Amino acid sequence: DAKTTQPNSMESNEEEPVHLPCNHSTISGTDYIHWYRQLPSQGPEYVIHGLTSNVNNRMASLAIAEDRKSSTLILHRATLRDAAVYYCIPPGPEVGADGLTFGKGTHLIIQP
Amino acid sequence: DAGITQSPRYKITETGRQVTLMCHQTWSHSYMFWYRQDLGHGLRLIYYSAAADITDKGEVPDGYVVSRSKTENFPLTLESATRSQTSVYFCASSEAGASYNEQFFGPGTRLTVL
Numbered sequence: 001d002a003k004t005t006q007p008n009s010m011e012s013n014e015e016e017p018v019h020l021p022c023n024h025s026t027i028s029g030t031d032y033i034h035w036y037r038q039l040p041s042q043g044p045e046y047v048i049h050g051l052t053s054n055v056n057n058r059m060a061s062l063a064i065a066e067d068r069k070s071s072t073l074i075l076h077r078a079t080l081r082d083a084a085v086y087y088c089i090p091p092g093p094e095v096g097a098d099g100l101t102f103g104k105g106t107h108l109i110i111q112p
Numbered sequence: 113d114a115g116i117t118q119s120p121r122y123k124i125t126e127t128g129r130q131v132t133l134m135c136h137q138t139w140s141h142s143y144m145f146w147y148r149q150d151l152g153h154g155l156r157l158i159y160y161s162a163a164a165d166i167t168d169k170g171e172v173p174d175g176y177v178v179s180r181s182k183t184e185n186f187p188l189t190l191e192s193a194t195r196s197q198t199s200v201y202f203c204a205s206s207e208a209g210a211s212y213n214e215q216f217f218g219p220g221t222r223l224t225v226l
Contacts (some may be wrong), residue, residue, distance in 0.1 A: 043202045043204075044155065066220070099160055100215060102154030102156070104154050
């Protein structure tokens, strides 16, 4: 089973970088690591995903450990709009081949 | 409108009644999904569909029925609603399986079963 461990909550200041950690020690070699976020009263939205190497897009960067047992989502310059619950999701066989397994995620608080 | 929509956005019903939640996407995505989110918890997969006329169970399928006669629609039916099915329901779609592709989520339907 691919389980994840994330801190329940983190706090950061506006315009500062944020590093959101995730442990996924049981991940298999072919599981992509996905990150989604959920703003208050909205559906989740995709942030980024990767397999082995670090990934960048317009929203964030994803740093994946060499052993793939952990990853870090990096928001380079947090804004108030980034306040959300962030979910680290490795797809796993226990929820069907094509579903996403959401844990409780990390509640990110951004202070102005 | 382009995107993925859900209706109704809010629904109150009584125990034992049948309720159908609608989901419509305009991208012609092959895959569609239904999740539920209970207060203070992450999302749990109810059912998913890889294509029209193909559906499969997720983590919590009991008490729910789905169908997919058209690619763009994926209705979720609670045949006899129970209080434990009070939740926020999210529909999602993706071009292919979630393992490799971004899922796009709808705005959710907040269902209350009295």
